[in-house]
Amino acid sequence: MKFAKIPMATIVRLSIYMRTLQELLEDDVDVISSERLAKQCGVNPAQIRKDLAYFGEFGVRGVGYRVNELVNQIKDILGLNRPWNLAMVGLGNLGSALIRHGNFIKHGYMFTAAFDIDPQKIGKRLPNGLIINHVDELEEIIKQREVHVGIITTPASEAQSVANQLVLAGINGILNFAPVQIQVPDCCHVENVDFTIKLDSIAYHLSFGS
Amino acid sequence: MKFAKIPMATIVRLSIYMRTLQELLEDDVDVISSERLAKQCGVNPAQIRKDLAYFGEFGVRGVGYRVNELVNQIKDILGLNRPWNLAMVGLGNLGSALIRHGNFIKHGYMFTAAFDIDPQKIGKRLPNGLIINHVDELEEIIKQREVHVGIITTPASEAQSVANQLVLAGINGILNFAPVQIQVPDCCHVENVDFTIKLDSIAYHLSFGS
DNA sequence: TGAATAATGTGAATAATATCACATTATTAG
DNA sequence: CTAATAATGTGATATTATTCACATTATTCA
Numbered sequence: 001m002k003f004a005k006i007p008m009a010t011i012v013r014l015s016i017y018m019r020t021l022q023e024l025l026e027d028d029v030d031v032i033s034s035e036r037l038a039k040q041c042g043v044n045p046a047q048i049r050k051d052l053a054y055f056g057e058f059g060v061r062g063v064g065y066r067v068n069e070l071v072n073q074i075k076d077i078l079g080l081n082r083p084w085n086l087a088m089v090g091l092g093n094l095g096s097a098l099i100r101h102g103n104f105i106k107h108g109y110m111f112t113a114a115f116d117i118d119p120q121k122i123g124k125r126l127p128n129g130l131i132i133n134h135v136d137e138l139e140e141i142i143k144q145r146e147v148h149v150g151i152i153t154t155p156a157s158e159a160q161s162v163a164n165q166l167v168l169a170g171i172n173g174i175l176n177f178a179p180v181q182i183q184v185p186d187c188c189h190v191e192n193v194d195f196t197i198k199l200d201s202i203a204y205h206l207s208f209g210s
Numbered sequence: 211m212k213f214a215k216i217p218m219a220t221i222v223r224l225s226i227y228m229r230t231l232q233e234l235l236e237d238d239v240d241v242i243s244s245e246r247l248a249k250q251c252g253v254n255p256a257q258i259r260k261d262l263a264y265f266g267e268f269g270v271r272g273v274g275y276r277v278n279e280l281v282n283q284i285k286d287i288l289g290l291n292r293p294w295n296l297a298m299v300g301l302g303n304l305g306s307a308l309i310r311h312g313n314f315i316k317h318g319y320m321f322t323a324a325f326d327i328d329p330q331k332i333g334k335r336l337p338n339g340l341i342i343n344h345v346d347e348l349e350e351i352i353k354q355r356e357v358h359v360g361i362i363t364t365p366a367s368e369a370q371s372v373a374n375q376l377v378l379a380g381i382n383g384i385l386n387f388a389p390v391q392i393q394v395p396d397c398c399h400v401e402n403v404d405f406t407i408k409l410d411s412i413a414y415h416l417s418f419g420s
Numbered sequence: 421t422g423a424a425t426a427a428t429g430t431g432a433a434t435a436a437t438a439t440c441a442c443a444t445t446a447t448t449a450g
Numbered sequence: 451c452t453a454a455t456a457a458t459g460t461g462a463t464a465t466t467a468t469t470c471a472c473a474t475t476a477t478t479c480a
Binding site for chain 4 (some may be wrong): 448
């Protein structure tokens with residue numbers, strides 16, 4: 001898998017196609033054309049075909065794509081046909097809410113560690129059964145439990161230091177909810193989720209038209 | 211303001227520059243070059259200059275940019291030098307956590323309405339003083355309180371119907387946390403926040419190298 | 421079987437975006 | 451005051467991403 005250099009935008013769109021295809025599956029649709037899928041995802045049909053073409057041929061000419069096959073093929077492409085273990089660092093409002101949020105589980109992600117520094121929280125059991133550990137134990141526990149991805153939901157001020165510790169513990173993927181740009185070595189891939197930036201985009205659009 | 215067609219990516223980057231500049235302000239930096247700012251934001255220096263050039267000349271040749279002036283100029287560009295009122299629809303784990311999360315306030319956004327359908331929640335007072343109303347009252351309250359942006363944190367199944375109601379109530383901007391693609395008329399601008407998609411990108415990178 | 425239809429896969433064309441490179445303008449120091 | 455240095459603003463260039471358009475292949479129906 002993976003021949004040419006794949007645009008990041010393609011990867012993101014593949015996730016979106018997959019989500020939509022999974023919904024279609026639930027509605028018992030078993031074949032779909034790039035045209036119909038494109039409409040549902042809000043993209044151009046050729047875009048879908050090109051995105052998939054980076055990785056092979058998955059459709060049937062004159063017919064379309066078999067939905068359940070394509071879901072699995074996209075999962076293969078993205079590396080989702082295996083479990084991924086997550087560690088949450090920072091169990092404030094947001095962190096706790098995310099752990100309780102069903103969407104991670106639904107897509108095959110599993111929380112296997114949770115950290116905070118608040119003595120009041122250490123040792124507490126979360127609704128999913130996980131016990132909150134002190135950040136001091138981060139490296140050891142992350143290695144022990146084979147965590148793959150760290151999620152940072154600490155205040156901005158702590159994010160960089162947490163990121164450093166995650167990297168030290170051997171983590172190569174970070175999902176960062178703290179509103180700062182964290183610096184990591186090239187071996188580590190960071191994705192940022194900053195909703196106030198999205199709000200800024202909305203504000204811009206509302207202020208100055210499309 | 212706004213002469214040529216501005217790339218969406220530019221708008222997003224302007225938010226990021228602004229965040230970084232605000233941090234610099236707190237550290238009493240008062241002038242910065244595009245080169246240093248670029249490094250901190252992880253972009254190319256020429257990119258910053260080009261992004262700003264869409265809107266005017268904000269720097270001083272041979273010197274750089276005055277940090278506090280530039281923050282304000284970017285706020286003007288994005289339409290952030292005014293209050294924006296938000297309505298939260300869906301007060302489950304995520305919605306409640308977001309309302310309590312300080313980041314919206316910090317950037318000038320204000321929650322002025324909150325809606326749910328759970329009878330247990332209706333009438334309850336949130337930590338910020340807001341009282342939760344039934345979604346049936348959405349249109350009336352949104353108009354009354356001059357809400358500008360709706361935030362959807364309902365289950366996926368409810369998101370489209372909530373979006374429809376928001377549009378009916380005159381809302382032109384939606385921040386959607388539900389993991390579905392919602393359909394709205396062109397007058398309404400939607401931004402999606404889907405962290406499982408970001409996780410998928412991380413999974414891909416971890417599986418197949420950069 | 422063969423013609424009509426449908427929809428993929430893909431090279432070529434187009435459009436959008438990012439980067440380079442340098443002319444221009446401030447500042448500083450001798 | 452002049453030369454050296456620093457850093458912006460921007461036309462030109464390079465790169466990347468998207469869309470078009472059509473050849474190809476599967477299916478259906480007469």
